[in-house]
Amino acid sequence: ALEFPILEKKNWLIHLHYIRKDYEACKAVIKEQLQETQGLCEYAIYVQALIFRLEGNIQESLELFQTCAVLSPQSADNLKQVARSLFLLGKHKAAIEVYNEAAKLNQKDWEICHNLGVCYIYLKQFNKAQDQLHHALHLNRHDLTYIMLGKIHLLAGDLDKAIEIYKKAVEFSPENTELLTTLGLLYLQVGFYKKAFEHLGNALTYDPINYKAILAAGSMMQTHGDFDVALTKYRVIASAVPESPPLWNNIGMCFFGKKKYVAAISCLKRANYLAPFDWKILYNLGLVHLTMQQYASAFHFLSAAINFQPKMGELYMLLAVALTNLEDTENAKRAYAEAVRLDKYNPLVNLNYAVLLYNQGEKRDALAQYQEMEKKVNLLKDSSSLEYDSEMVEMAQKLGAALQVGEALVWTKPVKDPKSKQRTTSTSKAASFQQPLGSNQALGQAMSSAAAYSKLPSVKIMISLGILEQEFKSPSLPLELEPVEACPTEAPAQIREK
């Protein structure tokens, strides 16, 4: 009688080809081996399934893994792979069942626990996920488990706990740049700038071309006014990731800080070209154009930004400033009203509104806004020791004086004052934009909105640190507010009439 060939004869060869990613050779050997053994060689099927999965044929791979599981039902590994394929197909519940099955065969496998945890995350059962992930960490510590655990806390919005986890993870593997960067970003969100910078710096020493870390570190440098240093850092990623909208946005704002407005506009326009729906870039574009006194362009960018982000008071304020300069007081007032309605913390909004009202002669309303502003200032004073833009304080004092001293005391003077002021403001604006008041808060907002985006893609916290600038302007004249139709503020009567 004939001899049976040894089933596992070429397993080693299949494996060697597989780990070298020489899939063509691997498939050839597998085919040969399967022919020889009439499809009994489990390992050959197993690797074939792995290759299918790498090639994206998940359904086929699932079927093959199931064949493997039939050939040797005692193997936890086969079940794990079946579950993995199910997981990739998005059948998380089925995957959990198979993983539980596998866990019966192999009690002490961190991978099973980890993957179970990940499945539970996708099913939004965070408590179970946490239990499994902690169990996985208990069995064997892996960076990946820490990352997932941190992600759960981020999804639950618990920054402090996430930071705890990432801290432990960084202790465990201090050279993992992804962990370092994420921790740095979290610190940034919570406001520990020093620690954030430290971790981002560490990440950069291990991996000097880490996109996320450079962008975050660069934006921090920008916040402190180190535009040149930030620019040199950005150069590194500009060659690596030349099509990144946040990068060009930040570069643009660096140039803005250095008062190279044309370059700033060029960069921002590139960013806008790359990400036409990003309101932060539009915001910045509007701001730069305001500074350049191109009010008509500024109006377009700002109204576009409002269409994408109708919930931000500052945007309406800037729009109002643009409108004032375009001599449309009517709509400017509407925009201010909306800004005041939406904004809770920024006294600038009220101040600018008050100035406009005052210039229009509506003294009583101006006074109301002025008081509103004082309220906000007091509130902020209590909560934190922020310093205010000196220019703003000066303006506020002048306005206060004008309002309280009364009508008799020269109508013209205060009116002229803010006006002449405005000229200087618009040019000296750039110098003052980096006051902690504006920037930190804006950065925080940018971060939180970035975090909000990050919930949609799965694992990474993507940062798009749009550096937002605050503007402080005094008023001028009217035109109309209009492409902004989408937002609730206005429906100017003229539209209907025409």
Add this chain to the structure above:
Amino acid sequence: MAAASPLDFDSGKAESNEASSKWLDAHYDPLANIHTFSACLALADLHGDGESKLVVGDLGPGGQQPRLKVLKGPRVLTESPLPELPAAAATFLKDQHEPRTPALALASGPCVYVYKNLRPYFKFSLPQLPANPLEEDLWNQAKEDRIDPVTLKEMLEDIREKAEVPLSVQSLRFLQLELSEMEAFVNQHKSKAIKRQTVITTMTTLKKNLADEDAVSCLVLGTENKELLVLDPEAFTTLATMSLPSVPVFLEVSGQFDVEFRLAAACRNGNIYILRRDSKCPKYCIELSAQPVGLVRVHKVLVVGSNQDSLHGFTHKGKRLWTVQMPAAILTMNLLEQHSRGLQAVMAGLANGEVRIYHDKTLLNVIRTPDAVTSLCFGRFGREDNTLIMTTRGGGLIIKILKRTAVFVEGGGELGPPPAQATKLSVPRKTRLYVDQTLREREAGTAMHRTFQTDLYLLRLRAARAYVQALESSLSPVSATAREPLKLHAVVQGLGPTFKLTLHLQNTSTARPILGLLICFLYNEALYALPRAFFKVPLLVPGLSYPLETFVESLSDKGISDIIKVLVLREG
């Protein structure tokens, strides 16, 4: 010379350009037809004539013609066919007799072939694995015809489900058969004893009791059934057996068998197990969470290459020391040992055609090769002490000799700021026109804005008017009820008198299909003739556009035209 220029180590400049390279190009034959792995390369003075030869266990093109080749210099000295593909080759001293020429061991299938003076000397076969007693019992019953094939099948399946010991090939094959074939199969095979054979996956050598360079060594075999065997060099008996949780792929051994040794085995489950002399099973375990593609010990550090393009350094207790990212996938790894300078380093062949040499995590040298290197070996070849032998994916053979003056300087590979930091940002330029426009906007911003707004209103007004007009003349028909959102669009093709009228009907609702619609044409019967003026519409799946065709014949020869109205009606 190279030693003088530390600049040479910058990754960008480490190419082997003639003047500053540390290597002499001794030989390059792109058509040497050698297809092998690092494990199947060995260098040894097989004849005791002071000239070291290269032993290659060649898999042949496509793994078809396995051969044992011995090269002296660039020439193939002898070539002999092998019965099976070689898994590993090793040279070792098997006894103390003079002359002290090393023996050659070649692991292939379930056997190790030992050659002395390049003549076959001994064949060691792995012992048979014990068969499952239940299975054996069943087949014995079958032999005596006490069991019918169907019951046999059920019983065997039961064993497969539960038993720890896997079934033999014979039983597995039997389980696959159809009912009709079983009888014949049982009759044919029932008299044979149940056999379970395994194969060798990897092999290495371990000094027996002395640490000397020319001490007697044992062979260490890794097998497919998750075991490690240590063989006695003279009698070829099994000295020790150790079991692993997975199938070993790469082995790395240090120490002496009789004294104390450490054995690291990289396995198929992505873990590396570390065993010691007195341990029957692994003492430490390194979980890589990736597949290892190479395992090399440099002094006391285990260097592992993973298939996620990175090199990791581990202590002998499994603690991770460092990680280095590679620019491409690692294909193979081996040890570079320069005895004269006491240097040990790791060579890694990458998929992008580079061979990188690392000492710990510092890059010492980069060799660029015309093809991706799939196997590497460094050592004494011919009469030259430091020779690097590489074979490529396409079957080429590259031999390079390390210059005697060459010194690998540590820390030379340190990277400064990335080169991109020095390049200028490509900020888009703005034209003169742009600047002029900017100036104009500053001057006449308000006017521009007003004009724009006015035009915008006019545009909207016009759009609204056009819309109303379209509605009134029903040029783009709109569904009368909200329950059936439909889009209808008609095209007339042809020169006449027969025209083709194509209606494109689309269901624009998001989810609901529409059933039971009718189409009706209203036309002047004096002018046109249609084959069917009234017909049913098929089920409309949301989103798809259904072309419905009909012919129209023009009856009049006066060139008059009229309107054909299309009505879409609901049944009932």
